[in-house]
Amino acid sequence: MDPEIFEMENADIAWCPGCGDFLILKALKQALADLELGPEKLVLVSGIGQAGKLPHYLKSNVFNGLHGRSLSPATGIKASNPDMVVIDVSGDGCMYGEGGNHFMHTIRRNPDITNIVLNNMVYGLTKGQASPTSQIDFKTPFQVDGVFEEPFNPLAVAITLGASFVARTFAGDIPHMVEVLKKAIEHKGYSLVDIFQPCVTFNKVNTFTWFKENTYLMDDTHNPYLKIEALKRALEGNDGEGKFPLGIFYIKKGHPTFEENLSVYKKDKTPLFRRKVDKNKLKNLIDSKRGL
Amino acid sequence: MSMIKLEEDVSLVLCGEAGQGIQSVENIMVQALKMGGYHVFSTKEYMSRVRGGQNSTQIRASSKRVKAYRDRIDILVALSKGAIPHLEKRITENTLILGDEEVLQDLEEKYYNLLKAPFISKAKKLGGLIFSNVIAAGALSCIMGVDKEIFDELITLLFASKGEKILENDLKAGVEGYDIGKKILDSGRISIKIEKNPATGKEILINGTQAVGLGCISGGCKFISAYPMTPSSPLQVFMADNASEFEMVFEQAEDEIAALNMALGASYAGARAMTATSGSGFALMQEGVGLAGMIETPVVIYIAQRPGPAVGLPTRTAQEDLNLALYSGPGEFPRIIFAPGNFKDALELSHKSFNLAEKYQIPVFILSDQYMADIYYNLPSLDIEKLEVEDYIFETDTDYKRYLFTPDGISPRGIPGYGQGLVCVDSDEHDEEGHITEDLNLRTRMVDKRLKKMDKIRKEAVPGEFFSTSNSSAYTTLIMGWGSTYWPLKEALLEMDNDNLALLHLKQLYPLSSQAGELIKKAKKSVMFENNAQGQMAQLIQKETDLKIDHKVLKYNGMPFSVEEILAVLETLEEE
Numbered sequence: 108m109d110p111e112i113f114e115m116e117n118a119d120i121a122w123c124p125g126c127g128d129f130l131i132l133k134a135l136k137q138a139l140a141d142l143e144l145g146p147e148k149l150v151l152v153s154g155i156g157q158a159g160k161l162p163h164y165l166k167s168n169v170f171n172g173l174h175g176r177s178l179s180p181a182t183g184i185k186a187s188n189p190d191m192v193v194i195d196v197s198g199d200g201c202m203y204g205e206g207g208n209h210f211m212h213t214i215r216r217n218p219d220i221t222n223i224v225l226n227n228m229v230y231g232l233t234k235g236q237a238s239p240t241s242q243i244d245f246k247t248p249f250q251v252d253g254v255f256e257e258p259f260n261p262l263a264v265a266i267t268l269g270a271s272f273v274a275r276t277f278a279g280d281i282p283h284m285v286e287v288l289k290k291a292i293e294h295k296g297y298s299l300v301d302i303f304q305p306c307v308t309f310n311k312v313n314t315f316t317w318f319k320e321n322t323y324l325m326d327d328t329h330n331p332y333l334k335i336e337a338l339k340r341a342l343e344g345n346d347g348e349g350k351f352p353l354g355i356f357y358i359k360k361g362h363p364t365f366e367e368n369l370s371v372y373k374k375d376k377t378p379l380f381r382r383k384v385d386k387n388k389l390k391n392l393i394d395s396k397r398g399l
Numbered sequence: 400m401s402m403i404k405l406e407e408d409v410s411l412v413l414c415g416e417a418g419q420g421i422q423s424v425e426n427i428m429v430q431a432l433k434m435g436g437y438h439v440f441s442t443k444e445y446m447s448r449v450r451g452g453q454n455s456t457q458i459r460a461s462s463k464r465v466k467a468y469r470d471r472i473d474i475l476v477a478l479s480k481g482a483i484p485h486l487e488k489r490i491t492e493n494t495l496i497l498g499d500e501e502v503l504q505d506l507e508e509k510y511y512n513l514l515k516a517p518f519i520s521k522a523k524k525l526g527g528l529i530f531s532n533v534i535a536a537g538a539l540s541c542i543m544g545v546d547k548e549i550f551d552e553l554i555t556l557l558f559a560s561k562g563e564k565i566l567e568n569d570l571k572a573g574v575e576g577y578d579i580g581k582k583i584l585d586s587g588r589i590s591i592k593i594e595k596n597p598a599t600g601k602e603i604l605i606n607g608t609q610a611v612g613l614g615c616i617s618g619g620c621k622f623i624s625a626y627p628m629t630p631s632s633p634l635q636v637f638m639a640d641n642a643s644e645f646e647m648v649f650e651q652a653e654d655e656i657a658a659l660n661m662a663l664g665a666s667y668a669g670a671r672a673m674t675a676t677s678g679s680g681f682a683l684m685q686e687g688v689g690l691a692g693m694i695e696t697p698v699v700i701y702i703a704q705r706p707g708p709a710v711g712l713p714t715r716t717a718q719e720d721l722n723l724a725l726y727s728g729p730g731e732f733p734r735i736i737f738a739p740g741n742f743k744d745a746l747e748l749s750h751k752s753f754n755l756a757e758k759y760q761i762p763v764f765i766l767s768d769q770y771m772a773d774i775y776y777n778l779p780s781l782d783i784e785k786l787e788v789e790d791y792i793f794e795t796d797t798d799y800k801r802y803l804f805t806p807d808g809i810s811p812r813g814i815p816g817y818g819q820g821l822v823c824v825d826s827d828e829h830d831e832e833g834h835i836t837e838d839l840n841l842r843t844r845m846v847d848k849r850l851k852k853m854d855k856i857r858k859e860a861v862p863g864e865f866f867s868t869s870n871s872s873a874y875t876t877l878i879m880g881w882g883s884t885y886w887p888l889k890e891a892l893l894e895m896d897n898d899n900l901a902l903l904h905l906k907q908l909y910p911l912s913s914q915a916g917e918l919i920k921k922a923k924k925s926v927m928f929e930n931n932a933q934g935q936m937a938q939l940i941q942k943e944t945d946l947k948i949d950h951k952v953l954k955y956n957g958m959p960f961s962v963e964e965i966l967a968v969l970e971t972l973e974e975e
Contacts, residue, residue, distance in 0.1 A: 160835065
């Protein structure tokens, strides 16, 4: 499939020139094309922020909802029509800040959706405040003395909560992004792909160069099926020590998805909108209230 | 100490501490009385605690249909020392109080009509305080003339799942109860004459929650996500219980915010979806209500009201969240608010909520409350024959536009995965295709498009129920109420039997049917009964019709209006 199929004509793209989001958009289109997933099969769900605009720039079904809430509609969509491929695209503020509670519980629920988080360690749309992943000492108009809170570690949290697929990649490496995204989308169950993405306007610290210098690609010595090993890798690069690993950290096999656990799909995979009300059953239910 | 003669309608009240099983007695008694040939009604009031406190349940048994709360207590079963002080205001010399010696010992017989009945001491002998509930139920069933066979069948049905040993003891407790009941009757202190009608035994016995739940299922509900909160939890339980049978998804969300957003996702994907909550839970959902308004995605929101603000009185009743529902969500967009007053309404309006939400692609609210959610009464049946699920989903073409401008503001609704088109919904202001726009002219057109739907919604607004004992329009005073005040108001009006009075019970609160204004104009005096402190519905009527309600009767202590209270108000009105 040609990635051109996802091209939005006349899209008025609101991202800054040079933004890492353009590269992520390109990689996502490539990954979807490689997987032969056409626009009609797809639902892109997002919240608010620059990342949240991505679904508008990729031809597909779109649910662009509220700040931080995207995982909830994504879960509802997949649970109502498991035939659809559901991809949630959010930023670090949307997903890890405002949406923290939903992030946590969606992981526990394990719906078969792919959660892509465009992580630039800053709030871009509101002009440069700290995000939950901003690094210590990062100065902003709000954090005038520099960030002193411990940065949120999405990968470690996800692994600890039992996420069934956890990965990180970098907007500066399109082939790697495509490879990771394909595996994440193909994975059955919740998959997290955190993508390091430089904000060229509001983050002058964590630049393309910075990310290149402070990350490394994990090689075959990393076994993604071992939870403790995955967690160790996820802790690397924190506290300003060592580099951040890139690649697939963790895969949990045989973890039933949310949809598989729903009794409605045990025998019959029909989407909910095609199911009718059984009036005879309803009459029986009413009659059961007649007593003994 | 006098002989108490009860005819036609008996009000039994049981009171004890949480954990003593008052709820079980209610379950047993309503069934037993109905099976025994009486019309039955029950309501409970309870404290927000797992153990202790004072909880009570009122059970009315009658030869005629009874569906409303009354202050009157004919027979009080006191299972705790706190019971009598708790119900002090409702106890009169005509109340026969039954209880153990230790419960009654400090009470003076010149003020109270006391009769010793060893519910607790017998229970202790059987192995625990918990058996006092079945003993009390047995005693009352005996007094009321319910066949012991029916009682035993019920006990078996209710307790069989708890194991042979427990069932055996409960059956023994029933025997003890009937013995006590026989002694009470033999004492000559009480005589009861109620005509039995075997037909009630075959009728259905449900509560307000179940009536709403049946309506939701009949409305095609396929997805419910919710966060537990009293008094909406019973509906959540009902839907969860029936999810498998009726091919529905039930999910307990991590919070109310997720609950509504999940339902909106489900609805976007074509499943008829709902959520259920109460006051402060709904406060969290307001953001999602705005989203429903903006993305024009149908959703049904059940709000079982309780007194607020914030956590308020968690287990009590109120009608305080009308304004919250009416004004919830940022910005301006259409919505519908229903408030069922009886079980038939609850079924039909809940059903209709789903059709209208789909038809207009808007949030529709069902306002209930603790009183409505928890009351039980019997009725011949619920007719679902005419309740059809109207399909408003459209198979899309390649050039599909989710927000196509149409004369009535309703764009054909497509869903992803059905047809060739793409379905794009957006919380930002958007163009016809659903993509973000900052075109200010388009913005104005989109607001107009959304609000335009109100014209049609208003035209098909459900009129209220108009009722007068004379069946004439020659009334001078129009009594009004909404939601759960229906039966207390109606019973009071029937008792008044006064041609000057008429009742208008509002079922659709917003937008209001034009009928309300017309009926108010005809009256010399209009009176609104509401369970809130500001007269929210009276204010809404004024806003909608430009008519001022003359008199507001407001109760907001957490209890419903009793028939007696309403009668007292109506009598004063007559004197004015």
